[in-house]
Amino acid sequence: MGTSRFTRPKGSDGESTPNLYVANCGPAVGLSIDEIASVFKKFGEISGVFQADESGARVIVSYSQVASAQTAIKALDGRPCSDLGGRVLHIRYSILRAPPQAKDSVSVCLLDSELGIPGIYLFHDFITTKEEEELLVAVDNRPWKCLSKRRVQHYGYEFLYETRNVNTKHQLGELPLFVSPILTKISSCPHIENAGNIILDQLTVNEYPPGVGLSPHIDTHSTFEGLIFSLSLAGPCIMEFRRYSQGTWLPSSLSNTDMQEQNPEYCSSFVRRSIFLPPRSMLLLSGEARYAWHHYIPHHKVDMVRDNMIIRGSRRVSFTFRKVRAGPCQCEFPQYCDSQK
Structure with missing residues (x-):
């Protein structure tokens, strides 16, 4: 699970990112991570769903592409989602904060x-x-x-x-x-x-x-x-x-x-x-x-x-x-x- 140190929500008029901060959504309101992922992956490939904080009522949905996040927020923000028990989701774009890098970290190759x-x-x-x-x-x-x-x-x-x-x-x-x-x-x-x-x-x-x-x-x-x-x-x-x-x-x-x-x-x-x-x-x-x-x-x-x-x-x-x-x-x-x- 992720924690709030990795994320911060932006306003709806903020710059689009591939990451969505989703409120009224999470294990604390009776929704499993797998259930949430099954809904959001309809809009594109997701790299993960994580709890946004310790409350268990907010999650971060991370997409591979910004366009997928844009489609999801238009379809789900402020509307009841029948696949998630009719809950009204409140969604904003989110910036992921990188954890501190170790002093001895090594460059990662792709090939x-x-x-x-x-x-x-x-x-x-x-x-x-x-x-x-x-x-x-x-x-x-x-x-x-x-x-x-x-x-x-x-x-x-x-x-x-x-x-x-x-x-x-x-x-x-x-x-x-x-x-x-x-x-x-x-x-x-x-x-x-x-x-x-x-x-x-x-x-x-x-x-x-x-x-x-x-x-x-x-x-x-x-x-x-x-x-x-x-x-x-x-x-x-x-x-x-x-x-x-x-x-x-x-x-x-x-x-x-x-x-x-x-x-x-x-x-x-x-x-x-x-x-x-x-x-x-x-x-x-x-x-x-x-x-x-x-x-x-x-x-x-x-x-x-x-x-x-x-x-x-x-x-x-x-x-x-x-x-x-x-x-x-x-x-x-x-x-x-x-x-x-």
Whole structure:
């Protein structure tokens, strides 16, 4: 949820923005965020709906385009909305205030070529909006497993968070049929070398609520092979990559990767890069990027991307595809490799 520190309403004669401050609307008056989103998305793509303050009776609706906000305010302001229990909505344009930037913030790239990290590829619009909706419906019809801050589903093999590996003796079955179109697209992707020979047998689906990210880590070398595919659905985020100096800090050998976030001075020697992951994009980690760089999703509700504030949606869902390794890893990065220590 957002808070009032991010927003301030403008008068109806103020400059149009893609963000709307909507009063008489919110959980405190019996309306869920999903119900509100379903009404406002009729006027265009929304990047999120957030509580405007602690009252729960006012929300911010953030559109991707100013024109969508203009259409919505003309249709709904001062009029009873039958889809929201007949409530009369009072709407003004809103300016989003960026949260203070950390002193050590890193510039966010939009393209993989800007990162300068060998082995990272980002494919925009890897799937269509319709395919995205079908995938979300499919996983929402399956049972979720609740972790402390997010929900997950595992297919093929269950990922064991305590040991950061899988039990190869306990296969859950084949990957579900609803991901077959994704696997087909991967195998026919002209930008991936030997794409037709890629075999993926493990899938983890993660659902991230607003503000929840992912601690820095390298997927265990001895557990998974050299290609990791991650499809982003529903909401945007940024992903940061860190290359630590040899021997400085190797969380792949530690059980608690949150140590780095809690004690940043413990690992001060590293190089950082960051990239924006829009919905429906596919990220491929291979080679150096997969074996030597930690990847990390900051625990933010709002991301600054080249002076633009990107609000994370009410949820972000990722599909991470991997191939379980049958033998020891023999990569070219032994300092990060548990098989070669």
